[in-house]
Amino acid sequence: xxxxxxxxxxxxxxxxxxxxxxxxxxxxxxxxxxxxxxxxxxxxxxxxxxxxxxxxxxxxxxxxxxxxxxxxxxxxxxxxxxxxxxxxxxxxxxxxxxxxxxxxxxxxxxxxxxxxxxxxxxxxxxxxxxxxxxxxxxxxxxxxxxxxxxxxxxxxxxxxxxxxxxxxxxxxx
Numbered sequence: 164x165x166x167x168x169x170x171x172x173x174x175x176x177x178x179x180x181x182x183x184x185x186x187x188x189x190x191x192x193x194x195x196x197x198x199x200x201x202x203x204x205x206x207x208x209x210x211x212x213x214x215x216x217x218x219x220x221x222x223x224x225x226x227x228x229x230x231x232x233x234x235x236x237x238x239x240x241x242x243x244x245x246x247x248x249x250x251x252x253x254x255x256x257x258x259x260x261x262x263x264x265x266x267x268x269x270x271x272x273x274x275x276x277x278x279x280x281x282x283x284x285x286x287x288x289x290x291x292x293x294x295x296x297x298x299x300x301x302x303x304x305x306x307x308x309x310x311x312x313x314x315x316x317x318x319x320x321x322x323x324x325x326x327x328x329x330x331x332x333x334x335x336x
Contacts, residue, residue, distance in 0.1 A: 185292070185312055187285035189242065189272040192254050197240060197270050199285065204308050205236040206334040208322065209285070211277045212241045213249040213300040214260045221301050222265040224323040228331070229269040235335045236308075239322075241271040246278045247300055277302075289315070303327065307334055 186199045199207060210225060222241075229239040243250055243257045251257050254273045261267040277286045277297045289304055290296040295315040303316040305327070314330055321327075 185285060185288045185306060186310060187283065187288070189240070189275060189283065189285070192243070192258050192271040192273050197272060199306065199310070202238045203310050205238055206308055206313075206331055207238040207240060207306040208327070208331065209240045209242060209304045209306065210322065211244045211246075211275075211286075211297045211300060211302055213244060213247060214251045214257055216247070216249040216300040218299075218301040218318050221322055222261060222267060224321050226265055226267055226269060228322050228328065232331060232335060233269075237331060237335065239269045241267070241269060242277060242283070243271065243274045244277045244297075244300070245274055246276055246297070249300060250274055305330055305334075 188199075189197045191197050208225075208228070210221075212222065213219065225239050225241060229237065233239075241261075243254070251260060257274065258271065261271065275283050277283060282290070282296070286296065289312055293312055293315065295302075295304070295312075299318045301318045303320065303322065305313045305315070307313040313334065314327075316327060
């Protein structure tokens with residue numbers, strides 16, 4: 164029995180780290196703030212976005228996933244960032260671009276740093292706990308209802324991929 168417990172503990176220690184209780188408050192693109200704590204109890208998909216990137220078309224998939232699961236509690240938070248020099252000049256331009264081209268109505272932050280020493284505290288927390296930091300636009304961080312990081316995904320993984328949607332569905336009531 165002790166041997167089994169030791170094996171289980173070794174497997175748990177080797178598992179990818181999980182950020183416990185990541186949180187943060189973001190300035191909203193509409194004024195005011197978005198608080199991850201206010202969404203505790205719900206899964207949240209946080210995505211660093213950019214309006215002039217090869218992955219910008221993923222905005223449509225973000226809205227599709229949000230529309231499909233928001234009634235069951237999913238929040239999709241778009242975090243526009245110019246860290247990779249592909250964002251428009253102002254939050255007003257980003258908002259207009261997203262509304263006009265993608266009919267976005269999901270929560271969005273103001274333009275926010277996501278990498279380096281000026282990164283938003285949320286991204287610093289995720290990196291500290293998991294080692295994950297955005298290496299390009301449209302990286303995704305899935306937060307569980309308990310506030311823990313469940314999974315992270317790179318730019319090439321579309322928000323409406325089975326890989327992400329299956330994880331989201333597993334977190335919904």
